Amino acid sequence: MRTTARNRRWPAALGTAVLAATAGAAALGASAAAEGEVPEGRVEFATQCLAPQEAGVPPADGPTTARISVDDPAPRVGDTVTVTYQVLSTPARGPADGALPADVLTPTGRVLLAGAQQGEVTVVGARRNDPVPPGAPLPPVTMTGTFTVTAPGALTLAPGDYALHTAHPAAPETACTPSGTTAVPVSAHLTAAALPTANLRSVFPAAAHGGPGATVRVTAAGFPPGAAVTVAGRAGAAGTADRVTVTAGALGAAEADLPVTDRATTAVIAYEGDAWTAERGSGPAAYTVIDDTPRPADPPTTVTAEVTATVAPGSLTMTQAGRDLTLGTVAYGTAAAVPGRIGTVTVTDARGGPAGWALTGKVTDFTGPGGVRIPGASLSWTPACTSAPGSRSTCTAGSAGVVGPEGALLASAPDGPSAGGTFTVDAAVTLHVPPYTPPGSYAAVLTLTLS
Structure with missing residues (x-):
């Protein structure tokens, strides 16, 4: 009955590449055998190959030797992976009463x-083969295809059905399916990573300074609802004993009254867990403890007058002229470096303390039509930084190179006995577009962070 069914569809198969598939073959390949797997290598599985009755070739049972490989064993969700399926040997044979000419074999x-x-x-292969003598085994073939990664985790790839179509009247198609009771072994593995998520945690003190022991109202935002959030003081890169723990509300925000008793405190932070980390904590917000201890009175015999003036510290801020950046156009099929320039950033350091600052940037992947991506690592920059006349600090531009999702330094000013000033920061950017990137508009988010 199977041969009759194939005879009924034979005329429609002439001149086309046909993929033969059966429910039984799909069931065999869907789960890899725990025994007999050869990771990332050659595998062998029992196969039955059926040719049309007109070919004069009986059903062929025997082993198929195959290998599957991928171009990227560690992709991220959303990436496109190219799969190569090589049939190294097959039990299928050419027609018994005639040779197959060269370049008539199309595999799927x-x-x-x-x-x-x-x-x-x-997967589909090119129509390419050497001449096949009458009744001789069909030659090795190579097929390729692609798929899009949709979930993170470990994936396995196992060979399934394959069909060898000749576009030759004597033997239009030979369909080969896994047979037997043993599952087809896994031939390749890959592990997909999830896309990175941005850390939106931040902290906002109601005041930037206070006397020893003063209580400052602090708002922490960007935390998971219901999370335990620790608000604490920081002296440079080290924490202080000033801390309080609150619970984030339904919108991920929490308010805390933090008593600041450590005179060395220079900033306030907020974080989840036992200690601050870059992944689960906010950046520091500047805070200065002003020593307002009264001086002892002068002896009565001394007539003096003390004149006091107070310089109140300000904040570390930045502004940007024109945040959105539109790059040029690239002709389809060419690899090009598209130039541009970020809007000028002005950093103002009016804190009056010894702390320096750092301005960093990071960029997401460029997303285009149909979810096609240009990696964020394709964007590079050449920073520049200028200190305004009279500034106490001297800013330094970051190194030229890739920005990417991991981020890079745009500019910085070091700690010093008396820091502060106004600084102008610019950067020329270049997006390296791969050749044959699908046409359309690609957008990404460039985030600048001052700390």
């Missing part, structure tokens, strides 16, 4: 995905 097949992502990948 399926690669079965399991693990973090289920499904299959259709």
Whole structure:
């Protein structure tokens, strides 16, 4: 009955690449055998290959030797992975009563995905082969296809059905499916990573200074609802004993009254967990403890008059002229470096303390039509920084290089006995667009952080 069914569809198969698939073959490939796997290498599985009755070739049962490989074993969610399916040897044979000429063999097949992502990948090969003598085994073939990663975690790839279509009247198509009771072994593995998430945690003191022991109202935002948030003082890079723990509300914000008793405190931070980390904590907000201890009175015999003036510290702030940046246009098919320039950033340091500052930037992937991405690491910059006349600090531009999602230093000023001033920061940017990037508009988010 199977041969009759294939005879009925044969005329429609002439001149086309046909993928033969059966429910039984899909079930065999969907789960890799625990025994007999050869990770990232050659595998062998029992196969039955059926040719049309007109070919004069009986069903061929025997082992298929195959290998599956991927171009990226560690992609991220949203990436496109290219899969190569090589049939190194097959029990299928050419027609018994005639030779197959060169370049008439077109292979198609399926690669079965399991693990973090289920499904299959259709693969197709070029019509390319040496002449095949009558009744001789069909030659090795190579097929490729692509799929998009949709979930993080470990994935396995196993060979599935394949069809060898010749576009030759004597043997239009030979379909090969896994057979037997043993599952088809896994031939390749990959591990997909989730896309990185931005840390939006931040802290806002109601005042930038106070006397020893003063209580400052602090607002922490960007935390998970219900999280235990610790608000604490910091002296440079070290924490102080000043701390209080509150619970974030439904919107991820919390308010705390923090008594600041350590005279060395230079900043306030907020974080989750036992200690501050870059992933679960906010950046520091400047805070200065002003020593207002009264001086002892002069002896009565001394007539003096003390004149006192107070210089109140300000804040560390930045402004930017024109935040949005539009790059040029690239012709499809070419690899190009598209130039641009960020809006000028003005950093004002009016804190009056010894702390320096750092301005960093990071950029997300560029997302275009259909979810196609240009990696954020394709954007590089050449920073420049100028200190205004009279500034107490001298700013230094960051190194030229890749910005990317991990971030890079745009400019900084060091700690010093008396820091402060106004600084102008610029950067020329270049986006390296890969060749044959699909047409469309690609957008990313460039985040600048001053701390």
